[in-house]
Structure formats: structure tokens, C-alpha cells
Amino acid sequence: MEIEREQKLSFEEMKEVPPQFVRPVNERPENTKAVEGVSVPVISLSLPHHLLVKQITEAASEWGFFLITDHGISPTLIQRLQQDQKEALANDPSAASFQGYGTKFTKNLDQKLEWIHYFFHVMAPPSKVDYNMWPQNPPSYRQVTEEYNVELSRVRDMMLEILSEGLGVERNALKSSLGNEEMEMEMKINVYPPCPQPELALGVESHTDMSALTFLVPNEVPGLQIWKDNNWVAANYVENALFVHVGDQLEVLSNGKYKSVLHRSLVNKERTRISWAVFLVPPLETVIGPLPSLLTHQSPPKFSAKTYAEFRYRKLNKLPQ
Numbered sequence: 001m002e003i004e005r006e007q008k009l010s011f012e013e014m015k016e017v018p019p020q021f022v023r024p025v026n027e028r029p030e031n032t033k034a035v036e037g038v039s040v041p042v043i044s045l046s047l048p049h050h051l052l053v054k055q056i057t058e059a060a061s062e063w064g065f066f067l068i069t070d071h072g073i074s075p076t077l078i079q080r081l082q083q084d085q086k087e088a089l090a091n092d093p094s095a096a097s098f099q100g101y102g103t104k105f106t107k108n109l110d111q112k113l114e115w116i117h118y119f120f121h122v123m124a125p126p127s128k129v130d131y132n133m134w135p136q137n138p139p140s141y142r143q144v145t146e147e148y149n150v151e152l153s154r155v156r157d158m159m160l161e162i163l164s165e166g167l168g169v170e171r172n173a174l175k176s177s178l179g180n181e182e183m184e185m186e187m188k189i190n191v192y193p194p195c196p197q198p199e200l201a202l203g204v205e206s207h208t209d210m211s212a213l214t215f216l217v218p219n220e221v222p223g224l225q226i227w228k229d230n231n232w233v234a235a236n237y238v239e240n241a242l243f244v245h246v247g248d249q250l251e252v253l254s255n256g257k258y259k260s261v262l263h264r265s266l267v268n269k270e271r272t273r274i275s276w277a278v279f280l281v282p283p284l285e286t287v288i289g290p291l292p293s294l295l296t297h298q299s300p301p302k303f304s305a306k307t308y309a310e311f312r313y314r315k316l317n318k319l320p321q
């Protein structure tokens with residue numbers, strides 16, 4: 001699925017977008033602009049519990065996407081996460097290609113490439129972490145990321161409980177279906193270098209995440225768009241907010257009540273966009289299917305049960321699920 005980079009493509013040196021990055025006319029940002037006057041749900045975790053459950057359940061069902069504020073992760077920690085990367089890039093712009101890891105170009109039907117470098121490593125559980133795969137620079141990366149993992153795990157547990165409650169199932173149902181403490185948290189740092197013709201290219205093409213949930217913090221450069229009611233809606237930066245995506249595994253577990261959200265990201269002419277995405281995924285051998293307690297004669301399963309490994313294989317190879 002991945003094309004090895006043969007020649008060293010350097011985004012920074014390109015004066016115009018090479019043909020392999022130029023999107024078909026119907027995908028180009030210039031022809032598929034975000035709708036005006038619509039904004040994504042922003043939900044404060046300090047709401048009274050019953051309202052919180054209601055708002056999150058609605059957002060996960062109608063949008064498959066929302067922002068959360070008042071989540072208790074300190075702004076300083078988020079800034080440290082962001083600052084580290086900025087410094088690494090300022091000192092060494094080629095750090096964007098994350099020495100040793102290169103750019104993984106995903107092959108799609110049109111063989112088009114995405115305007116992005118990314119870095120990927122497992123953040124949790126400890127038994128699956130290989131610190132050799134973590135960025136070695138800046139030296140503070142490990143400590144900051146470990147602190148972020150602790151805080152985000154707390155928010156993750158709260159979200160999974162609320163989403164379970166919204167389904168009317170036992171509070172621990174979603175977490176235990178996803179492997180409890182064996183659930184993986186995968187960190188993906190997306191770096192979108194400035195692009196000479198952002199109207200022709202995409203940073204990440206339209207997709208749904210394979211995860212159960214994805215938590216993302218971007219820097220202040222806009223770019224993320226969410227598909228809702230046949231339009232793209234811009235999900236712009238809100239200071240210290242966490243962006244939450246419902247992914248494929250939660251759609252399956254909820255038997256379609258929660259929507260795996262289609263999204264994409266655009267690139268910017270002058271500025272580097274960076275986002276830190278954390279994917280919550282079950283261990284590969286975990287069988288994921290609609291929660292049995294949601295199934296009745298009136299509501300039969302809409303998805304077949306399969307291991308996450310099989311789901312992933314099918315998705316990466318564009319086979320039907």
C-alpha cells in the first residue's frame with residue numbers, strides 16, 4: 001500500500017504542484033469550498049452530566065465529530081506538545097520528513113499523492129510502546145508525550161463512558177469491547193508544508209478513520225474539513241479544544257448510531273499546518289461487531305463482526321467490509 005520514496009521529494013523546493021499531487025477537478029479545494037455559516041459542535045465537558053450525555057450523543061450521531069472544551073488537559077501541556085514540534089522544524093526544516101521514516105504515500109485509485117509528511121508511533125499501552133520509534137528530538141518529546149498520554153487516557157475513558165450511556169448500554173461496554181487497558185493509542189503527527197498551489201492539492205484526502213475515536217489538536221493554521229449534509233464544513237482552530245472524530249470501529253459497535261465522519265485536510269500557501277492525532281484502536285485480534293445488547297428483531301446488525309486486523313486489511317486494500 002505504500003510507495004517507497006525513490007527520489008527525495010522536497011516539498012519546500014517545489015515552485016508549483018507536480019502533476020501527481022494535482023487532484024481531479026471534482027476533488028480540488030477550489031471547486032469544493034466549505035459552506036459558509038455552519039459551524040461544528042463545540043461541547044464543554046463542564047456541562048451538567050445529563051446535558052453532556054445528550055449533546056455528545058447528538059453530535060456523535062449527527063456529525064460524527066465535535067470539539068470539546070474544559071477537558072482538564074492543561075493549556076500549558078498542549079502548548080508544550082505544539083512548541084516542541086515548532087522548534088524542531090525551525091531548527092531543521094528537513095525534520096519535517098522525520099529522519100528514517102520518510103513520507104508514506106498512500107496509493108489511491110487515482111494514484112494521487114497527499115501534500116503531507118507524517119510521523120507515527122504507538123503511545124500506549126506500555127507493553128506495545130517502542131521508544132526507539134519515538135522522535136528523539138526534541139529531547140523533551142518523550143516526557144511531554146507521556147504526560148499527554150496520561151491526560152488523554154482520562155478524557156478517553158470519560159468519552160467512552162458517555163458514549164456508552166448514550167447507547168443505553170452498561171458504562172464500561174465500549175471500553176471493554178475495545179480491549180480495556182490493552183486498547184492502543186497511536187500518535188500521528190501530521191506536518192503539511194506550505195504549498196504553492198493549495199487550491200489544487202489536498203493534505204489528506206477525504207476518508208474516515210479506522211479507529212474507534214480520534215482525538216486531535218491542530219496548530220492555528222486552518223485546514224480540517226468535515227462532511228455534513230452534502231457539504232464540507234470547516235473545523236477551525238479553537239484554542240485548547242480537542243477535536244474528536246468518531247471512527248469506523250465505534251460506528252460498528254454502535255450498529256450505526258454513531259457516524260464515522262468523512263473528513264479531509266487542505267493545505268496553506270504560506271504556513272505549515274501541524275496536527276497531532278491520537279487514534280484509539282483495539283488490539284488487532286479483537287473481534288469488533290455491533291454490541292449484542294443493541295440488537296433486536298427490529299434492529300438487526302448492520303455490520304459483520306470481524307477482527308480489527310481483518311477490518312484494517314480490508315480497508316487498506318479497499319476491499320468491501
Ligand SMILES: O=C(O)CCC(=O)C(=O)O
Pocket residue numbers: 188190204209216218223224263264265274275277
Ligand atoms: O490534520 C488533520 O486535521 C486531519 C488529519 C487526519 O484526518 C488523519 O490523520 O487521519
Ligand SMILES: [Fe+2]
Pocket residue numbers: 207208209263
Ligand atoms: Fe483522519
